Amino acid sequence: MLGVLKATLPDERNAILVLRANFLGTVDFGAKRISFDASLVGSRILQFTLTGDAAFRLYQGANPVFLLTSGGFHPAFRPPANADLPTLRRLTLALAQGGDFSLTLSTYLAVTSNTVQFGSRLDLFVRLPASFSLVGFLSFDALFQFNPFRIQVQVAAGVAIKKGNSTKLTLNLNLALSGPAPWHANGEGSFKILFIKIKFRVERTFGGGAAPQPLPDTNVRPLLQQALEDRVNWEVEQPVNRTSNTVVLRVQEVTNQLLVDPSGALVVRQKVVPLAYPMERFGDARPVNGNRFDITRAIIGVDGANPIDLSGSGLQEVKDYFSPGQFRRMSNAEKLSAPSFQQMRNGVRLAGLAGYAGGPASAKAVAYEQIILRDLTGSAGSTPLPPAPSASVVVPAQQYQQLTKNSAVGRSTRSFERRRPSRKAPDQIFWDEDDYLIVSTRDLSPLDGTASFPNEAQATAHLNQLLQSDPSWAGELQVVPAYQLNVPAI
Incomplete structure (x- = not known):
């Protein structure tokens, strides 16, 4: 979809705000992807020029992505590589542009699966008499948490007096502010006059007020049980390597039952919580009555004869993508650097149902009856020939x-003709998720006795358990992708 979005407020004759956004959008239902890119062209507020870019990504299926931004991202945020984002310009308002005076305001707002980001910057240039000039800036970058509300802001400011290209006086300040209840400011500053430079540190805590309210309690167990009982979350997985067909003569309309193929499998999956993962939070709430759930056993046919009891290898792991920030406490640095979505266990595949769901398969040779007709009338004065005996002929495969x-x-959708890949189809491309290791911060050697982990979330959860059992490991261990160490995945 290619188009232009226009808006003039309040009307054409009194145009205070003029917006013109050229956009390109793509909706691919097969790939489960939606993407939009937009750029402001010929836009203004009053007489001030407004420029900038925006982007939206919503990918489902393999390697999911969710992000919405106007003007880009926090400087420390790394967008997912598969988001295919162009270079995004900040939303910029040119308040004044000239050789002697320039004042520019730029800003951004971004929402991802783990973060809410907002920032702004003001740049100033003033030409002074006697070849002097003043250059200054003020910027801030903020990360938000809404429940409980918390904000972390990085503020930076600087001003300099120059004569030509020589700097005569500078003043700089970098400050990190977090809060509320209380607010904590920590940073450093410096100023320089000619050849004299002085640095100073700032650290203050103020506005104690009431202590931050804890997260509300949520009983996750009934939510998970409800999801497992929902018919929508159960599916019959058809056989992969099978060319024959199961023929259903009649199916009664029973909505709470599934028709299981004897050579297939029964799969249950849910999106409430990742399984076999210790949760520290559940969205904007605290999990109670259990914070780690898994499916370790399944009994099929309890009320009938010969029930099937599945455990261990009979329950094969099924994975889907989850956002780790919804299930564990993450620092702002982790929110900016951790993958937005990671593959985690969300269900099981109940294999080995052949002896329960149906009888053994039987092969049948397809044959037809062959009759060769002869001349039964015969020629004049001759005796008609009898017909040749019929014969059963097997049809070659x-x-x-x-x-x-x-x-x-x-x-049939199950036939070999429909299921076999086309001869013209390109080679399949498979995406392997990165493995993660717990290594020493000193020499990056893997921690003894630990294997690799399928995702960063599980590796970090295991590291937190190690730190709780032995606090002396603090600062000695970290989580890194295995490929960065050139270590083959275990």
Whole structure:
């Protein structure tokens, strides 16, 4: 979708705000992707020029992405590589532009799966008499947490007096502010006059007020049980390597039952919580009555004869993407650097149902009756020849495949003709998730006795457990992707 979005407020004759955004959007239902990119062109507020870029990404399926931004991101944030983002300009308002005086305001606002980001910067230039000039800036970058409300802001400011290209006086300040209840300011500053430079530190705590309210309690267990009981979260997985077809003669309309293929599997998955993962939070709440859930056993056919009891290898792992920031406490640095979505266990595949869901398969040779007709009338004065005896002829497999291509068997979604890859199809591309290791911060050697982890969230959770059991490990261990160490995944 290619287009232009225009807005003039309050009306054409009294145009205080004029917006013109050229946009390009793509909606790919097959790939489950939506993307939009927009740029401001010919826009203004009063007589001041307004420029900047915006982007939106919503990817589902493999490697999901969610982000919405106007003007870019926090300087420390690394957007997902597969988001395919262009270079985004800050939303910039040119308040004054000239050779002697320039004042520019730029800003950004971004929302991702882990963060809410907002920032702004004001740049000033003033030409002074006698070849002097004044250059200054003021900026801040903020990260928000809404429940409980918390904000962390990085503020920077600087001003300099120059004569030509020589700096005569400078003043700089960098300050980190977090709060509320209380607010804590920590930073450093410096000023320089000619050849004299002085540095100073700032650290203050103020506005104690009431202590921050804890997260509300949420009982996750019934939510998970409800998801597992929901018919929508159960599916029948068809056999992968099978060319024959199961023929259903009649199916009664029973909405709470599934028709399981004897050679297939039963799969249950949910999106409430990642399984086998210790949760520290549940969205904007604190989990109670259990914070780690898993499916370790399944019994099929409890009320019938010969129930199937599955555990261990009978319950194969099923994964889906979760946002780690919804289930663990993360620092602002982790929110900016951790992957937005990671593959984690969300269900199981109940395999090995062949002896329960149906009888054994049987092979049947397809044959037809062959009758060769002869001349029964015969010539004049001759005796008619009797017909040749009929014979049963087995259809060769290759011929059978050709004959059934356009039949009901061939048109079935389970048939070999429909399931085999096209000869013109390109080679399949597979995406392997990065493995993570817990290593020493001194020499990056892997921690003894620990294997690799399938994602960063589980590796960090294991590291937190180590630190709780032995606080002396603090500062001695870190989590890194295995490929960065050139270590083969275990």
